[in-house]
Amino acid sequence: MRLSRYFMPILKENPKEAEIVSHRLMLRAGMIRQQSQGIYSWLPLGKRVLDKVNAIIRDEQNRAGAIELSMPTLQSAELWQESGRYDAYGKEMLRIKDRQDRPMLYGPTNEEMVTDIFRSSVKSYKDLPLNLYHIQLKFRDEIRPRFGTMRSREFMMKDAYSFDLTREAAEHSYNKMFAAYLRTFDRLGLRAIPMRADTGPIGGKLSHEFIILADTGESEVFCHKDFVDFDIPGEHTDFDSVEGLQAIFDKWTSLYAATSEMHDEAAFNAVPEGDRLSARGIEVGHIFYFGTKYSEPMGAKVQGPDGKEHFVQMGSYGIGPTRLVPAIIEASHDDNGIIWPASVAPFDIVVINMKAGDQACDDTCELIYAALTKAGKDVLYDDTDDRAGTKFATADLIGVPVQIIAGPRAVANGEVEVKDRKTGARETMTIEAAINRFVA
Numbered sequence: 001m002r003l004s005r006y007f008m009p010i011l012k013e014n015p016k017e018a019e020i021v022s023h024r025l026m027l028r029a030g031m032i033r034q035q036s037q038g039i040y041s042w043l044p045l046g047k048r049v050l051d052k053v054n055a056i057i058r059d060e061q062n063r064a065g066a067i068e069l070s071m072p073t074l075q076s077a078e079l080w081q082e083s084g085r086y087d088a089y090g091k092e093m094l095r096i097k098d099r100q101d102r103p104m105l106y107g108p109t110n111e112e113m114v115t116d117i118f119r120s121s122v123k124s125y126k127d128l129p130l131n132l133y134h135i136q137l138k139f140r141d142e143i144r145p146r147f148g149t150m151r152s153r154e155f156m157m158k159d160a161y162s163f164d165l166t167r168e169a170a171e172h173s174y175n176k177m178f179a180a181y182l183r184t185f186d187r188l189g190l191r192a193i194p195m196r197a198d199t200g201p202i203g204g205k206l207s208h209e210f211i212i213l214a215d216t217g218e219s220e221v222f223c224h225k226d227f228v229d230f231d232i233p234g235e236h237t238d239f240d241s242v243e244g245l246q247a248i249f250d251k252w253t254s255l256y257a258a259t260s261e262m263h264d265e266a267a268f269n270a271v272p273e274g275d276r277l278s279a280r281g282i283e284v285g286h287i288f289y290f291g292t293k294y295s296e297p298m299g300a301k302v303q304g305p306d307g308k309e310h311f312v313q314m315g316s317y318g319i320g321p322t323r324l325v326p327a328i329i330e331a332s333h334d335d336n337g338i339i340w341p342a343s344v345a346p347f348d349i350v351v352i353n354m355k356a357g358d359q360a361c362d363d364t365c366e367l368i369y370a371a372l373t374k375a376g377k378d379v380l381y382d383d384t385d386d387r388a389g390t391k392f393a394t395a396d397l398i399g400v401p402v403q404i405i406a407g408p409r410a411v412a413n414g415e416v417e418v419k420d421r422k423t424g425a426r427e428t429m430t431i432e433a434a435i436n437r438f439v440a
């Protein structure tokens with residue numbers, strides 16, 4: 001992508017409305033734009049990051065055996081009347097009437113709708129286990145939308161829903177998502193700690209929130225510090241192994257970890273003082289096991305091997321991609337801007353032409369840009385005629401992991417500079433060496 005033809009509206013000044021660093025940097029880097037309170041457009045640079053986050057989420061959902069579908073954002077109130085949540089959900093639900101005066105709503109979550117899909121076609125235990133997910137916009141009329149897309153009214157959610165015949169099978173489904181979440185957040189460059197959590201309007205008894213420790217987090221959390229160094233399940237984890245996944249769950253729940261709603265002061269005080277971590281955190285995922293809370297009122301039953309009908313056992317599993325993007329920035333930035341983990345960076349490499357219009361600089365940059373693009377890299381080529389200082393500041397701000405800098409003096413020697421955004425380390429090398437480093 002040539003920057004001169006791209007759309008990346010950088011802000012020079014710090015936006016006044018941004019209270020936390022991720023919101024400030026997302027606005028400054030031209031990633032998002034607020035359209036009305038708590039409702040955002042994702043501009044091209046932000047969209048690239050969001051897409052990469054979603055690709056990792058999707059990959060790990062699929063690995064764990066979940067199946068993707070797509071459900072609508074607008075739902076009929078009838079389904080919610082069946083489950084009893086239409087009245088219970090309160091003011092966070094945006095209620096709408098269509099032209100026939102039928103009550104509709106903009107979905108804040110999809111338990112009812114997916115239960116309806118299930119009951120219409122699954123009749124036998126032989127079709128279980130089943131886990132259906134989508135990555136879709138939601139709307140919650142939050143009383144205090146804030147911090148940009150961290151807590152917005154319209155936001156994206158990956159929501160998965162599991163169906164099983166028995167409680168034991170449902171627990172295995174829960175453990176699959178538990179392990180998939182550990183892997184997902186790790187691949188996003190984050191350390192998320194599962195914590196016992198309140199179930200709120202979703203319901204059920206068993207629930208974990210996945211929390212990233214950050215000073216700007218909205219949740220108050222308490223946990224054992226050893227979680228920070230626990231091993232993440234590897235890519236060859238067998239998601240069909242009941243014992244294997246139970247062992248992962250048991251290990252990751254063996255030490256104290258709770259959000260403030262579930263906090264037990266006495267149990268926390270039993271943790272040796274030096275091991276106690278009392279901090280603030282960002283909730284990036286939340287999983288629930290709620291048994292027959294929806295299947296019973298909505299009549300979602302399957303025939304068991306005993307020939308009898310059983311209400312299906314369900315759980316639901318949410319991740320917030322539009323919250324994850326600012327959460328990653330909270331965890332990874334410096335005074336100059338964002339530092340993207342390579343897995344979600346909007347571009348892999350930025351090629352900076354320090355003197356656009358200079359034949360040697362132009363030729364060198366074009367050569368590098370073409371070679372790296374051909375090798376499958378996402379390359380941003382800063383071919384604008386901005387001053388070098390502006391270009392460096394922009395490259396640092398948008399956080400692309402590698403900068404290849406071509407200035408007239410180095411280019412005259414057949415060389416360029418390669419800068420690592422994270423460490424700031426710079427190395428001068430031949431043009432060929434720079435290309436080979438990233439092509440190999």
Ligand code: P5A
Pocket residue numbers: 108109110111140142149150151152153155156157158159160202283284285286287288316317318319320321322323
């Ligand atoms: C689980 C999937 C649910 O809604 N039903 C379907 C369950 N859970 S939840 O905890 O309420 O939300 C899941 C995740 O969505 C993100 N999230 C938000 N992100 C941005 N702005 C918001 N206002 C917002 N509300 C929820 C969080 O990541 C949460 O863990």
